[in-house]
């Protein structure tokens with residue numbers, strides 16, 4: 001016989017389903033169906049607490065919803081941890097056994113027997129609704145200008161999430177009262193039960209494993225200690241943030257429960273396009289118009305920089321339209337360093353010519369060989 005899964009010692013599946021230990025299979029199925037409908041993730045999108053409860057309820061029904069498994073579960077719980085491992089004999093082989101009254105915790109036993117009780121465990125760690133639970137992660141969107149994204153900014157984002165209840169400060173007890181220590185487990189959340197020569201611990205049913213009892217629940221949060229509220233979170237966006245990048249703000253997500261840590265906030269940054277500059281990795285791109293004369297003869301050309309200034313580059317004689325020049329260290333600065341500014345020259349063709357310009361260009365045309373396309377009689381075509 002396989003060792004029973006460790007959850008069987010830790011979890012009261014009847015309590016999870018809200019039925020008594022003597023409930024019929026039919027009553028168990030009915031209770032499970034009602035809970036599953038209520039807690040199904042489709043009915044509670046994004047609700048982590050409901051999702052956890054849904055998983056618990058499913059695991060519980062997986063065991064006590066099956067008559068054979070349920071019988072074994074009941075036996076294990078009646079006889080203690082040794083029931084499954086040693087065929088229900090309750091002892092260590094012939095004449096064995098620990099002296100009466102020695103107390104074992106199920107987790108201690110699993111260490112003692114090298115993971116005997118973790119065999120056959122259903123996949124993945126299971127989170128209990130009673131233990132400390134980490135708050136949910138929360139996402140927020142933030143739109144920034146191209147220049148703000150380049151420089152980084154400290155700003156506020158609007159977030160709606162679970163926060164510690166402002167009236168009971170998370171205790172769940174009504175204003176002016178406080179939770180009292182559970183007398184049955186003396187605040188530990190688990191009780192040790194004697195089962196013949198062995199004893200083992202299981203969650204305290206009086207306090208639901210919390211170790212505290214709230215006599216008068218806080219009316220604001222209904223005793224949960226957390227409420228869903230819109231709030232503003234100040235976030236520091238680092239310089240050089242990219243469009244679509246997610247910035248993690250540790251501990252600013254949903255409030256944790258039962259002493260668990262708070263979740264994280266993820267800010268998804270949307271960066272507006274710039275009228276002049278583009279971005280390619282850590283490089284900035286910019287288009288610089290040049291005249292035919294500048295391109296043909298070579299010239300010093302000013303290139304705008306993102307900070308509003310400019311740098312001058314020298315383009316050589318005979319520069320073709322579309323050629324790109326690299327200006328080192330004038331790109332986007334990020335935590336990894338600073339990229340380059342990539343300036344692409346674009347031949348600018350005048351549309352309104354003065355008489356003097358017209359005659360100069362006509363003189364140029366007379367003095368110039370025809371362009372290759374014209375010489376071969378080809379049609380001009382836009383790209």
Ligand SMILES: [Zn+2]
Nearest residue numbers: 165168218221
């Ligand atoms: Zn409250």
Ligand SMILES: [Zn+2]
Nearest residue numbers: 182185204207
């Ligand atoms: Zn208790």
